Amino acid sequence: MDKSLEILQKINWFIKPISDFIIFIFTTKLGIILFILSILFFLWLSVYNNLKQRKLIYKTATNSTKIPLTDFFAVITEEIIKIFTKIISNITVLIVVLFLMLAIVGLSTTFTTLNNFFTNQQKIKELSLVVKNLNQKYKVAKIEILEFNPRTDTTKLNVKFFDYASNSYIPKNQTITIPGHDIYFLTYVMNFGYSEIENGENINIAIPYLIFSEKLAQSSGIHLNLKDDDGVPYIFHRDTSDLYGVQIDTYNKNMKQIIEYMNNPNIARKAGIRSSYSAAPHFVKALRAGQTFVIWIEQTGGLVIKQDD
């Protein structure tokens, strides 16, 4: 289809200017004026030539260069009649020319319409992909409220991390009991520039690392330390594809690179990272046992927390 479209565009590149000219001449005021003026010019040329010849004849015959007024009008009338006679005698040719012009305009309009149709179709495809990529959000962690004790104002909860390597929540979870009921999940966040997100080259990074609450200061917070079989905390368990474009091939390098991005904004910017900071989404409404919340990272930037239905 692309090749056919290319051929159509090439043909149209040649016939479109002709079509535009025909449309200009016959459909615009200026074009019509120019058309009439050129006919009048042609008439004037014919009359002028005829008068010149008449003058020569008169000069030879009467020795005078002046043509009588009656002859002058006779010449004009004669020329007009001549033109009309020519038109009538060549009507078939004229009709063919007219049809040819119509065909050129029709063909060009057809090509332009088809070209617009396919270009728009392509544009819709691209824009839909941009919307999809920007609208995308990714799971970071799931929090299950196991118990809330209003008397002591303590919350017991389970934290499960989403593992992009297996595309599911890690079966192991960390159970935490914390004073308070407004629980903050402190998370390293790295947001890529829109251009990186729009084309789907990168997804924003979120690594939760600490829990605190409205009653427990961050400095006394509880570290999230679920570890895999190799002793590596799951919070750093990422598939390398999550860091696509960052050019890291080993796990340790991943970590080093992330830390470097956090410490050096210039390097981060060069890698297309727009912002690097910590964020803590938290519940603000009344809690009850059995509630489940999911932390998401938005592709437009930042984290959100939503109750899991």
Add this chain to the structure above:
Amino acid sequence: MRKLKNFLIFLIIISVIGVFLYFIFLKTETQLEKIEKLNDEIALLKTEYQPIKFKVTHRQNGQTTVLVKFFNLESQEVGKQEFTLKGTIVSFDFMVVQFDNGYLALPYKIFTDEIEAVSGIELYQFYEKNGFPQTLFKKDASNDYNNGVKALFDKIKSGNINDIENIFGSMVQNNSSVVTNNRDIDQWFKIISHTAGGIEIIEE
């Protein structure tokens, strides 16, 4: 007779092409509408505003002084306040609430790594005017918008949030690496709020 037959075939072909082109033309119109809609959707997704800008002016003896400026949706400054707080990492807490077809972020509290959120300083008073959160002020706003925001703000301010359907808290702070190296001293940072509900800090 044969000529007439050929002419009729020619007419039918021309008519079929004409009808086909007419439908393509109609489809193109629909396509243009769809493109416009998609562009609007992208613009909405990319919509962001800056309710707060902050700069740490000094950090000494376990205390941090931070200058906070509040801005409305027209990017005009609507208030500023300096805070001296115990601790090193300054946190800005927001109430993020769904409104119309996006989320709005209301600066809620300021606290630090050493201060429990419950003891943080409430920020509403620094940008409220006549009961309206000035950070959400925009010129030519409809009455529905102004009344809706005011009602929502009233509820949030009074802590009556349990009947608000989509609301959550969102705190942001600079990474400890920025703070440890004092890279945030005298450096402005802007806090950006997105229509999807995310909040981010961007170094100016």
